[in-house]
Amino acid sequence: PRDGISLPHLEEALQTGEVKVVLLVSNFSNPLGSCMDDAKKKRLVDLLNRYNRPLIEDDVYGEIYFAGHRPKAIKAFDSENRVLYCASVSKTLSPGLRVGWCAGGRYHPDIARMKSILNQNTAMAPQLTVAAFLANGGYDRHLRHLRRAYCDQMLRMQQAVRAYFPAETCMTRPTGGHVLWLEMPEGFDSIRLYQEALGQGVAIAPGVMFSASGQGYGNCFRLNTAVPWSDTVDAAMQTLGKLAKKQLAENFLREE
Numbered sequence: 273p274r275d276g277i278s279l280p281h282l283e284e285a286l287q288t289g290e291v292k293v294v295l296l297v298s299n300f301s302n303p304l305g306s307c308m309d310d311a312k313k314k315r316l317v318d319l320l321n322r323y324n325r326p327l328i329e330d331d332v333y334g335e336i337y338f339a340g341h342r343p344k345a346i347k348a349f350d351s352e353n354r355v356l357y358c359a360s361v362s363k364t365l366s367p368g369l370r371v372g373w374c375a376g377g378r379y380h381p382d383i384a385r386m387k388s389i390l391n392q393n394t395a396m397a398p399q400l401t402v403a404a405f406l407a408n409g410g411y412d413r414h415l416r417h418l419r420r421a422y423c424d425q426m427l428r429m430q431q432a433v434r435a436y437f438p439a440e441t442c443m444t445r446p447t448g449g450h451v452l453w454l455e456m457p458e459g460f461d462s463i464r465l466y467q468e469a470l471g472q473g474v475a476i477a478p479g480v481m482f483s484a485s486g487q488g489y490g491n492c493f494r495l496n497t498a499v500p501w502s503d504t505v506d507a508a509m510q511t512l513g514k515l516a517k518k519q520l521a522e523n524f525l526r527e528e
């Protein structure tokens with residue numbers, strides 16, 4: 273979960289010949305928050321070159337690093353121009369702006385043609401607004417603030433998990449982004465937790481939402497750490513912790 277996709281497993285899948293394209297989030301993925309290091313990004317490009325497959329890189333979280341410098345995009349290692357790089361301001365400014373971009377490499381002319389068929393015009397005003405914000409330095413200033421705020425919120429959320437959740441809880445330690453992934457013991461039902469928590473006004477994303485088969489990760493769930501810390505968030509974390517403990521205790525009694 274720390275450094276993203278397993279390359280040996282990806283190679284096994286590529287060997288079947290059934291994979292037409294690879295799509296992944298390179299930096300601070302959703303829901304695991306994993307980030308591939310440069311060496312792995314380069315190995316991934318080498319692998320795709322060998323199997324002659326394109327990669328769609330979604331780098332929507334890349335700017336939200338907590339320390340050091342911005343992680344590189346896989347596109348930076350794209351020696352054969354096969355990476356379709358995509359990003360947007362949805363996670364840094366507002367998803368409602370609907371402003372994003374794509375550097376499509378060798379596929380760029382096809383993407384442009386397809387876009388002109390599907391959606392000829394994109395609203396100008398939001399694009400000009402973002403362009404002005406970028407040009408006058410406002411975006412950089414905003415990002416510096418955002419990184420500090422998201423890092424702080426992530427740490428507080430992790431502290432709350434340690435304080436309120438069952439001792440058996442495992443969680444990720446993302447170095448950027450705004451999602452925290454939690455794993456409970458086998459047999460835990462995160463859909464039940466989701467339903468019970470929703471009844472008390474608290475929303476989580478149950479693990480099954482992220483399972484390609486629709487069956488996996490039943491004992492896991494994702495928390496969104498983008499919400500500014502407050503007494504309400506603290507109370508919500510206490511509610512989740514209590515519900516999780518109650519469920520684990522019931523499971524334990526049932527097994528006895």
Ligand SMILES: Cc1ncc(COP(=O)(O)O)c(C=O)c1O
Pocket residue numbers: 297302330332359360361362367372
């Ligand atoms: C992995 C990932 N990519 C992209 C987006 C945002 O997409 P868009 O830029 O179309 O708003 C999200 C947000 O939900 C996301 O989690």
